Amino acid sequence: MPESSKPPLSLSPGQWSFIRWNTIGQLEALEIHHPLFEATLFLQGAHLTRFIPKSDENWLWMSPTARFEPGRAIRGGIPICWPWFGDPARNAPEVRKRIKTQGPHGLGRTAVWKLEDVCESAHEVEISLSLDANQDFDNVWHGHALALLTFNFSVRGCQLALTTTNLGSEPLAFSQALHTYLPTSDIKGTRILGLGFAHYIDTLKNWEYCTQDGPVYFDGETDRIYENGDPLTVVTPATSRKLTAIGSDSTVVWNPGPKKALKLSDFPDTAWQTMLCVETANAASDYRVLNSGQSHTLGVLIGRG
Template identity: 30%
Template structure:
């Protein structure tokens, strides 16, 4: 397979990286986890993704930051005791394969597939692919196709960490409706107005709005467009970051997770497929 001319392949500490450089943007993707680590549009040269300085980049455990792929369950919602199966599923800690790549007038197209999809906790026949377009926007599409003879239900998320200058000077717009508050025993609450982050935040918003924005005082804005989701998850560990081994104690000041997610269960019939898409738009 030939590799698109916009892509440089390297291997560091046992992980294969794809570095993309085209006229629209630069980006870095790790084949471990099928994990996007960086996206810098050339319109403003501002990094849009946050990567922990203590992220494990040796294939030993999932990478903290960027765009982790959660599949086929979200968090520990796998029907077993917590810790019995890996949090956020089986894809973010395995090596993916580069199936195809192409340069076009819209940017650089990459298609990745995981090494396997059947595992303890999910024993169905299916095909999963991650299609990435690095261009004026970063478009990420996760497709799950049922290649078996029985329907299955799954959850999934594009668990994106966005970089911000100062979380206390950051506002989210476009999010509405009620959310489930994990920090308050899953209480149902209304979305705040204005939407700012002032403490530990772990919320599953049940209204699948198609577009939200991250507003900052000093740097360009970022819009997030979502499709195929039933939820938006907003997460910031606040001072709890100090207890996360692969995160700086003050890293919470410079990141916000806004996750395009399916948390209420998507059913895929035999021969059908589900597509979850998130597009990161420099504004």
């Protein structure tokens, strides 16, 4: 919510005080330069790559070898996985039956989203982007849904809210994730608090069900889907970040480790030591079903721990 007593103003290009269009690589982006923070948001993928409060560093991890090309997923920041998450074959049958490709993480990740609204104030900036998943995507997905993604930036932190509305006549099953990359100076000195005693699927152990014992630590490749939507705190040697989710009962924790890092595109071989992903999700058994006209919002607030 706005911290000022007056609501932010909805402005059109040319009237914006803190936002400018920019071309980065081959992609269009909105650059936010507010007295209290900076941010960079790409139209392709509705992809946030930068959030920097005043006198701070980027709260998001970005690969130094990321490429900004049409149709290519950007490595780092917060990719939007929608309307399916991960490997299509690993989704529930109701989700899987709509997917017509073997590509992971959904069509929203590389589609070009539409700018819907910009609101600015002395304390915050709010930007909304939309994606109409209609017959234009029939080659990869069967359905009709509207995704509206609102970003709110303030000195308190960064909030994303992704609202899906089923525009079709039949029930719509989907999975999704806000695939947040976070930086760390040392992955082995990093831990996640708030997942103790949570059940999780360990995808590296043939999707075996396990129970978390205490904080999550990292020692090599990690790829888990936790049955938990509670607030989490990510503690690194230099920072502490709190992630508060809405509309989520699953959290994905991922780090590629040294061997998988060698196989990833746009990812330096040693980069696994300086990043981790904590993803607010509707994944595995937490997939959602919307009747015609119904909506669901998945969101996360990233703040200081």
